Amino acid sequence: MTRFGVHTALENCSMTELQNVWRHAEALGFDWVSIWDHLLPAVSPLEAGSLDSVVCHSALALSTHRVRVGSLVYSVGFRHPAILARAAATVDHLSGGRMELGLGAGWFQDEYDAFGFVFEAPAVRLRRLSEAVEVVRLLWNNEIVDFEGEFYNLRGARCGVKPLQEKPRIWVGASGERIGLRVVAAVNDGWNCSSVTPEELARKHAIVMDAAENPEAIVTSVNVEFCLTDGDEEKTQREGRRESRGALVGPLNQITDNVGRYVDAGADLVVLRMVAPFRLSNLERFMMHVAPWFSA
Numbered sequence: 001m002t003r004f005g006v007h008t009a010l011e012n013c014s015m016t017e018l019q020n021v022w023r024h025a026e027a028l029g030f031d032w033v034s035i036w037d038h039l040l041p042a043v044s045p046l047e048a049g050s051l052d053s054v055v056c057h058s059a060l061a062l063s064t065h066r067v068r069v070g071s072l073v074y075s076v077g078f079r080h081p082a083i084l085a086r087a088a089a090t091v092d093h094l095s096g097g098r099m100e101l102g103l104g105a106g107w108f109q110d111e112y113d114a115f116g117f118v119f120e121a122p123a124v125r126l127r128r129l130s131e132a133v134e135v136v137r138l139l140w141n142n143e144i145v146d147f148e149g150e151f152y153n154l155r156g157a158r159c160g161v162k163p164l165q166e167k168p169r170i171w172v173g174a175s176g177e178r179i180g181l182r183v184v185a186a187v188n189d190g191w192n193c194s195s196v197t198p199e200e201l202a203r204k205h206a207i208v209m210d211a212a213e214n215p216e217a218i219v220t221s222v223n224v225e226f227c228l229t230d231g232d233e234e235k236t237q238r239e240g241r242r243e244s245r246g247a248l249v250g251p252l253n254q255i256t257d258n259v260g261r262y263v264d265a266g267a268d269l270v271v272l273r274m275v276a277p278f279r280l281s282n283l284e285r286f287m288m289h290v291a292p293w294f295s296a
Helices: 015-028 053-063 081-095 109-115 122-141 180-187 198-211 233-245 252-264 280-289
Strands: 003-008 032-035 068-071 099-104 145-148 153-157 170-173 190-194 219-228 247-250 269-274
Touching: 003 015, 003 280, 015 032, 015 053, 015 280, 032 053, 032 099, 032 269, 053 068, 053 081, 068 081, 081 099, 081 122, 099 122, 099 190, 122 145, 122 153, 122 170, 122 180, 170 180, 180 198, 190 198, 198 219, 198 252, 219 252, 219 280, 247 252, 252 269, 252 280, 269 280
Parallel strands: 003 032, 003 269, 032 068, 068 099, 099 170, 170 190, 190 219, 219 247, 219 269
Antiparallel strands: 145 153
């Protein structure tokens, strides 16, 4: 059975508005709610402001009771994985064992430059990502960690508290076919692919499955922009340009068809990305008219 989630941007909105979206998504029956990770607004004007991701992840855990509470994805280029391991374990306790940790290599150079972080070459960032996953797993699975790597060094490090879950899933956010998907296959856990068409997802999914040691263990999520146009032909044509970049755009029947294409391409979890102003009625209509087609 396909699962559905809601992914919220943390910019140009208040904490109250976010909590309202999270609680509404849970009440509607979504399986997953997640936040993104940026130091600057990624799609809104800079003056719109943005909220901190780790704090919002904690708030998400405390604002809901049933849904999986995720991050898609924390950037290891400006978040140390040992600190994230501790924070994520705490979120797991706050949520009663519902935490999902996503890690990525980062893509938004403006925020790196603004805060004084080096925006490394893609191959370097992906090596850093692979090592970050190793660091998190070591801290979750061991009482004391000594580690010497290319990017991170630990001496007598402790996680503080272990996650409540026996083996929390780590989602790798990557889509590059030359290196990124090899990291996904090597981690062999969760994979989040963002802003791709169904055809692109199918091709990338095949690459991951062929390279993974245990492909049956990999859970695939696709994170796509969601825009319901209500049959407005002019709006559908205008917004439809985003569909070519990987988005669910159009009237309900078209969105249903495209969700099916993502599922056929390998998606186990379809996550609807939302940016303020949040249109909660669109979530209601999705769960009423689209989700039931994929419940069997």
